[in-house]
Every structure is written in structure tokens, then in C-alpha cells.
Amino acid sequence: MATPVTSAGIGDPTVTEIPTALPAGEHPDRPRRSRGALLRAIRSNRKAMVGAIMLGVFLILAIIPQWLFPGDPGAEVYARSAGPSGSHLLGTTAYGQDILAEVVWGTRPVLVIAVVAGLFATVLSVLIGVSAAYLGGIADDILNLFTDVFLVIPTLPLVIVIAAYANQHSLTVLIIVLVVTGWSYGARQLRSQALSLRNRDFLQAAKVRGERRSYIIVFELLPTMTSLIVANFLSAALYSVLTAAGLEFLGLGNTSSVDWGTMLYWAQNNEALQTGQYLWATVPGLCIAALGTAFALLNNAFDEISNPALRPVRRIRVTRTRS
Amino acid sequence: MRYLLRRLGFFVLTLWAALTINFLIPRLMPGSPATAIMARFHGHISATTLKAIEVSLGIDTGQSVIGQYVTYLGNTLTLNFGVSVESFQPVSQIVAAAIPWTLILVGVTTLIAFVIGTGIGTIAAWKRGGKADGILPPLFVIGTGLPYFWVGMMLIIIFAEVNPWLPVALGVDPGINVGFTAQFIGNAIEHAILPAAAILITSVGTWVLTMRNTMVTTLAEDYIRMARAKGLPSRRIMFDYAARNSILPNLTGFAMSLGFVVSGAVLVEDVFNYPGVGFQLIQAVQNEDFPLMQCLFLLITVAVLVAVLLADIATALLDPRTRSAR
Secondary structure (H helix, E strand, O other): OEEEHHHHOOOOOOOOOOOOOOOOOOOOOOOOOOOOOOHHHHHHOHHHHHHHHHHHHHHHHHHHHHOEEEEOOOOOOOOOOOOOOOOOOOEEEEOEEEHHHHHHHHHHHHHHHHHHHHHHHHHHHHHHHHHEEEEHHHHHHHHHHHHHHHHHHOOOHHHHHHHOOOOOOOOOHHHHHHHHOOOOHHHHHHHHHHHOOOHHHHHHHHHHHHOOOOHHHHHHHHOOOOOOOOHHHHHHHHHHHHHHHHHHHOOOOOOOOOOOHHHHHHHHHHHOOOOOHHHHHHHHHHHHHHHHHHHHHHHHHHHHHHHOOOOOOOOHHHHHHOO | HHHHHHHHHHHHHHHHHHHHHHHOOOOOOOHHHHHHHHHHHHOOOOOHHHHHHHHHHOOOOOOOOHHHHHHHHHHOOOOOOOOOOOOOHHHHHHHHHHHHHHHHHHHHHHHEEEHHHHHHHHHHHHOOHHHHOOOOOOOHHHHOOOOHHHHHHHHHHHHHHHOOOOOOOOOOOOOOOOOOHHHHHHHHHHHHHHHHHHHHHHHHHHHHHHHHHHHHHHOOHHHHHHHOOOOOOOOHHHHHHHHHHHHHHHHHHHHHHHHHHHHHHHHHHHOOOOOHHHHHHHHHHHHOOOOHHHHHHHHHHHHHHHHHHHHHHHHHHHHHHHHHHH
């Protein structure tokens, strides 16, 4: 009971995982994976449901901005600093751009950053965290130390310094910086779960069968950790969204792109707060907050999926009578 | 003792890593900061000044990389950070002026956030399934998804622009002398309320959620049931048994997420033009003032490392298990 992560996913039929390329597990002590199980898990959790719907809306906006607002959203063609009206629902910026069009077009780059940076950071966390746990010994000590060092160095100042020296502020630089600074927390979490799984029967059985170490890690260990890996992806994506927004707000992103953080940068530069152009400063941040909330809600729900002890009350009573 | 020595070793190692990262970044990036500085002054820069800049950046062109590294470490350890390219003041002076602002703003706010967050987390876990637990944790989950600087901007709109109640720029009104006078302290607090609120709103959620989740696990332990069976008052079980045993992971988590809080504070200071370390860092970046920037980065990192070390010492004092471990 002391290590909550230990109990995750083992022998609990309600614990579900993302369907993988593998056929359903043939070992009795490993949870069975079935297609659509993840969807069912999301549907049964209200927080996850809200988060998924919010994320879905943003996904749609990211795919079809050209249908909603055809043309270049950055073009400075309308009246300047106009209030909300029928033709510009959220008004225009001090440069004569439609705020709503910019916000809708801004969804795509933000989601790209979130998904790509989140994905690469997660891969790095898995590589370092799981190999540290599985290799053990000196390799574990070194990798663990490496993780801890990256964990305590404050990321934003580091990100700012790197971005300041990189004289081109492209999307690639931004994503590399986010990955380098964003993997450590996940690596630590994955390591502790992998450590607790290391001596489980099904892994021992695989070892006795004479499977290779790489096979055991990839096909036996990782699938049981799916929900934690997904949770890690979500928190890495959340970190990327917030940090990228912060960097762009400081003018360290690509200032000519149409992006929520960049919009806030221009709003701040034009003293939108002091000149009453509140919508310009409010709406992009509201979108960042909404996307951040979607990731945070889903992440929280996945924590509950991978750690049954955190689930809503009914379950704890069952645990109590059983233990 | 062993535990403390290991943590001290970790502190030294991380410090060295931070110093090395700080040394490597300018060298790994395309383009040289010295050229950037030359370009900034259109070549109008005296040889001695350029030399001073090069020394402070550790890019003395005559030396090998290893020689540069040794010189850089020596300069840093003797707190010789060179001069600012922007104002030609010694970097250490500018930084020393900024430290008290940040230390008080971020330090006090973080402590308040920790106390409030742990308190709410305790209650949410204790009243699990009740109304408070149904509303508060999701609310704080949303809080963790908000960008710090944007919360600051919204506070400015509400409390300074629409309703001009509070000041939003600088640490005190210009013309008020810094000192232990009632006028200065009152004015400084007025200026600190909004930045502090922005940090508080976005950081308190982390403490609430960690505390709640740790305590929920603790509440399922046998000794809690034993305490109930003995008929102890529930208030006593809640504070002396459950909360007391859950607070340690929260303390470690506190140390670990301090880096995130400090990162957020940097942006908040920028939004409010608060004359602290974070604001200076961003000014330095915008002015391409590399010596100042590198010194500030080191300072922030060292501050976080010291805080982590203090949390480790506190853990060792509070938890006998760490003292006997390995």
C-alpha cells in the first residue's frame, strides 16, 4: 500500500490500456488489452471526458482554419483596434488583423508543438527511465543522477538562455529546447514504476523462457506501463504548451508566426492592457488556458486510471474491507 | 549522516553541472556572443571593455577551451562576473540590487502557497467524496493549466485598469526611499499583492493535488484504522496521524517543483515590471547583455539548488528512516 504505483494495473479488470500492435497478453497475471478499452476508460471518467472533448474541439480547429477564415490571418488589412462587431466578432488588433481568425489559425502551431515536443520528451523519458530501472546497478545510479540534475535545474531560465543564444527562433529550435528540458520528470516517474514491476512473475517467466532483454522490455514491460506513459505524454504536452507560450510571450519564439503566445507578445508590446484592447490580451491566453486545462484534466484522469487508490470514493471502501 | 552527505554530494554535482551548462551553451550555439556584442556597438567599443566582456563570458580567444573553462570556473567561484554590456556597471551590483525583491516576493508567496495548498489537500483527502473534494481538486487541476504570465495580465486588467485599485509596475512608487519605514513597507506590499496573487493562483494547485493524493494513500494504512479502532478523536487522526505522515512526500515534491515555481515567477515579474531577478534576466536577454544573463541564470539555479538542499535537510530531520537508510 505504501507504494501506490505498485498496485497499478495488476489484476484489476477495470484498468485499461491503449490497444497496441500486440495480441492480447497470454499471461494470466497481466491485464488483458482490448480494443476500445481506452475509450471506455475515458467515457467512465467525467474529468477525462471533459478534457477529451476540449482537446477534440481544438483538434478540429487546427485542421480546418482555412475553411473558417480563408486567407492569411497575419495580413494587416482591416481597421485598426476596432471593437467587436458583426464582421469581426472579437474585434481587430492594433495592426488591423482579425483577432478571432488569428486565434483559430494559432491552434495548429500550438498543437504541433504540444504533440511533437510531448512525444519526443516522452520517448526520452521512457528510454532513460525504463532502462535505468531495468539495468540496475551502476547504470541505474548514473542515469538516475542525470535525471535528478535535469529535474532540479529551473527550466525556464535555462530555456530563456538557450533561446537567447540561438539566433534563429524557428519551430525546430523551440521544440528541441522543450524536449531537452521537459523529459526529466517523466523519466523519474517511469523509473519508479518500472522498478516496482521488475520482479513481477510475468517478467520472471519471460526471463526463464530465455527471452532477450530487449524483447522483455519492449513487449512485456512497456505494455503494462501504457497508462503511465500516456499520462506522461499529457504532462509533457502541457509543459510544452505553457513553456512555449511563455517563450513566445517574451519574443523568443518566431514573432512573425500566428500563434497564441506570439499574439500575447504583440498585445503586450502595443500596451493592449493600458489602451483598453482587453480582448486581444485575453482571448489567446484563454485558449492556452483551455488547452492546458484539457491536458491537465486528461492527465489527472490517467493518474486515476494507473493508480486505483486515487479513484472516487466507492473504490476505497472495497479496498478497506478487502485488506 | 550518510543521507545528508549523499545529498550534499548531489548538490555539489548539480552545481557543477549547472556551471558547465552555462559555460557550454554559448559555445554550442552558432555565432559568437562577442560578435553579437561588437555588432551591437557597431564596432565602437574599447579594447579593454571587449576584454572585460570576453573574460566575463570566459571566451578569452587566446586560450584553449580547457583553459577557458578553468578561468571561467575560477571567475565564477570568486564571484567575478564582469560588467554589464548595457550599463557598464559590475554585474554583481545589478544582481545584488535585484535579489531582495525576488527573495521576498517568491519566498513568501511560495511559503503561503505551500501552507494553504497542504491545508486544502489535507481537508480534501479527509472529506473524500464530500462536497469540498468534489469541487476543489478539479478546480486546482485547472489552476495548474493556466499560464502564469497570463494570469498576471488578467489581474492587471481587473484590479488596475478597470478598477484602479492597485499599482502594477515597479516594486515601490518612485520617490519613496528604500528603508525600514512604514511608508516604504506599506507601499512595497501594495505593489507586491498582484504579482504574489498571480504566483499563488497558479502554484497552489500542485501542493493541493500532491498532498491530497499522498494522504489518500496514507489513509488506507493499517495504523489509521488502528487509531480509529482505539477511538481517537478524528481531528487527532487527521492531523497527527494522516497529515503528519503525508507531509514528507509533499516536502520532497515541494523541493522538486520549486524550479517550476521560480520559472513562473520570472514571467510574472516581467509582466509586472517587478524589479527582481526574473525581470532583470529578461531585460538582459532583450538587450543581448550576455554577462548579466549568465550570472542571473546561475544565481537562479543556485537558489533553487540551495532550497532543494534545505528541503533535504528538513526531510532528514523529520524522517528517521532517511537517517538509517543505506
